[in-house]
Amino acid sequence: MSTTQSDRLRGLLEPLVAAKGLDLEEIELSKAGRRRMLRIVVDSDEGVELDACAELSREVSDALDASDVMGEDEYVLEVSSPGADRPLSEHRHYVRAIGRLVKFQLSAEGEKGAGELVARILGVDDEGMDLEVPGVKGRKATARRVAFTDIAKARVEIEFNRKDKKEEEA
Structure with missing residues (x-):
């Protein structure tokens, strides 16, 4: 996806996604046979329900049809939430993972050197x-x-025997 098209898509989609109280995590445009596939990944602190994805998909489709961002070629639109195996890369991803077990690959520049660490996130601040x-x-x-x-x-x-927050509060 060209930078110009990427920027135009982001400019069109971010206000729609933000109006739903969601974060635009990813925009991916790829070839799928003769068509193109536009995949939009959204998330929020509370997660994203299927109904919210469906509603956003309709709004995004209408906005794309009304603009020339996608050009004349056919495309398939997919709006989804990130999968459980999504890499954590933004501060908000770590905040959303509080209480979860995470596998870390540590860099060689770190205090204790490179290596792998599996640990549960208890708290997150601006530094770590x-x-x-x-x-x-x-x-x-x-x-x-x-x-x-x-x-x-x-x-x-993924923890199959992890207690859900709702179960712990009950």
Whole structure:
């Protein structure tokens, strides 16, 4: 996708997405056979429900049809929320992952050097986050602080036996 088209799409879509109280996470335009595929990923602090994606999809479709951003060629529009395996890259992604188990790839420049770390996010501030590293073989969990600058990659781990926040509040 050309920078100009990308900028024009973002300029058209961001106000529509923001009006729904959502964050525009990603815009991807790719070839799908003879057609093009326009994939829009949105999220919010509370997550995104299917009905919200469907409603936004209709509004985005109308806005695209009324503009010349996509040109004359056919395209398929997909509006979705990020999957569970989405990389954490923005500050808001880490805030939304508080309480979740995350796999971190730490950079060599970090305080304790490169490596992999699996830990639960307890809190996030502007510089980094406080983590709880699960104990191994009956040992107690330990606390650890990681700066954002020390993180090369991060991704939420899927937990099948994790208690949901709603269950914990009940």
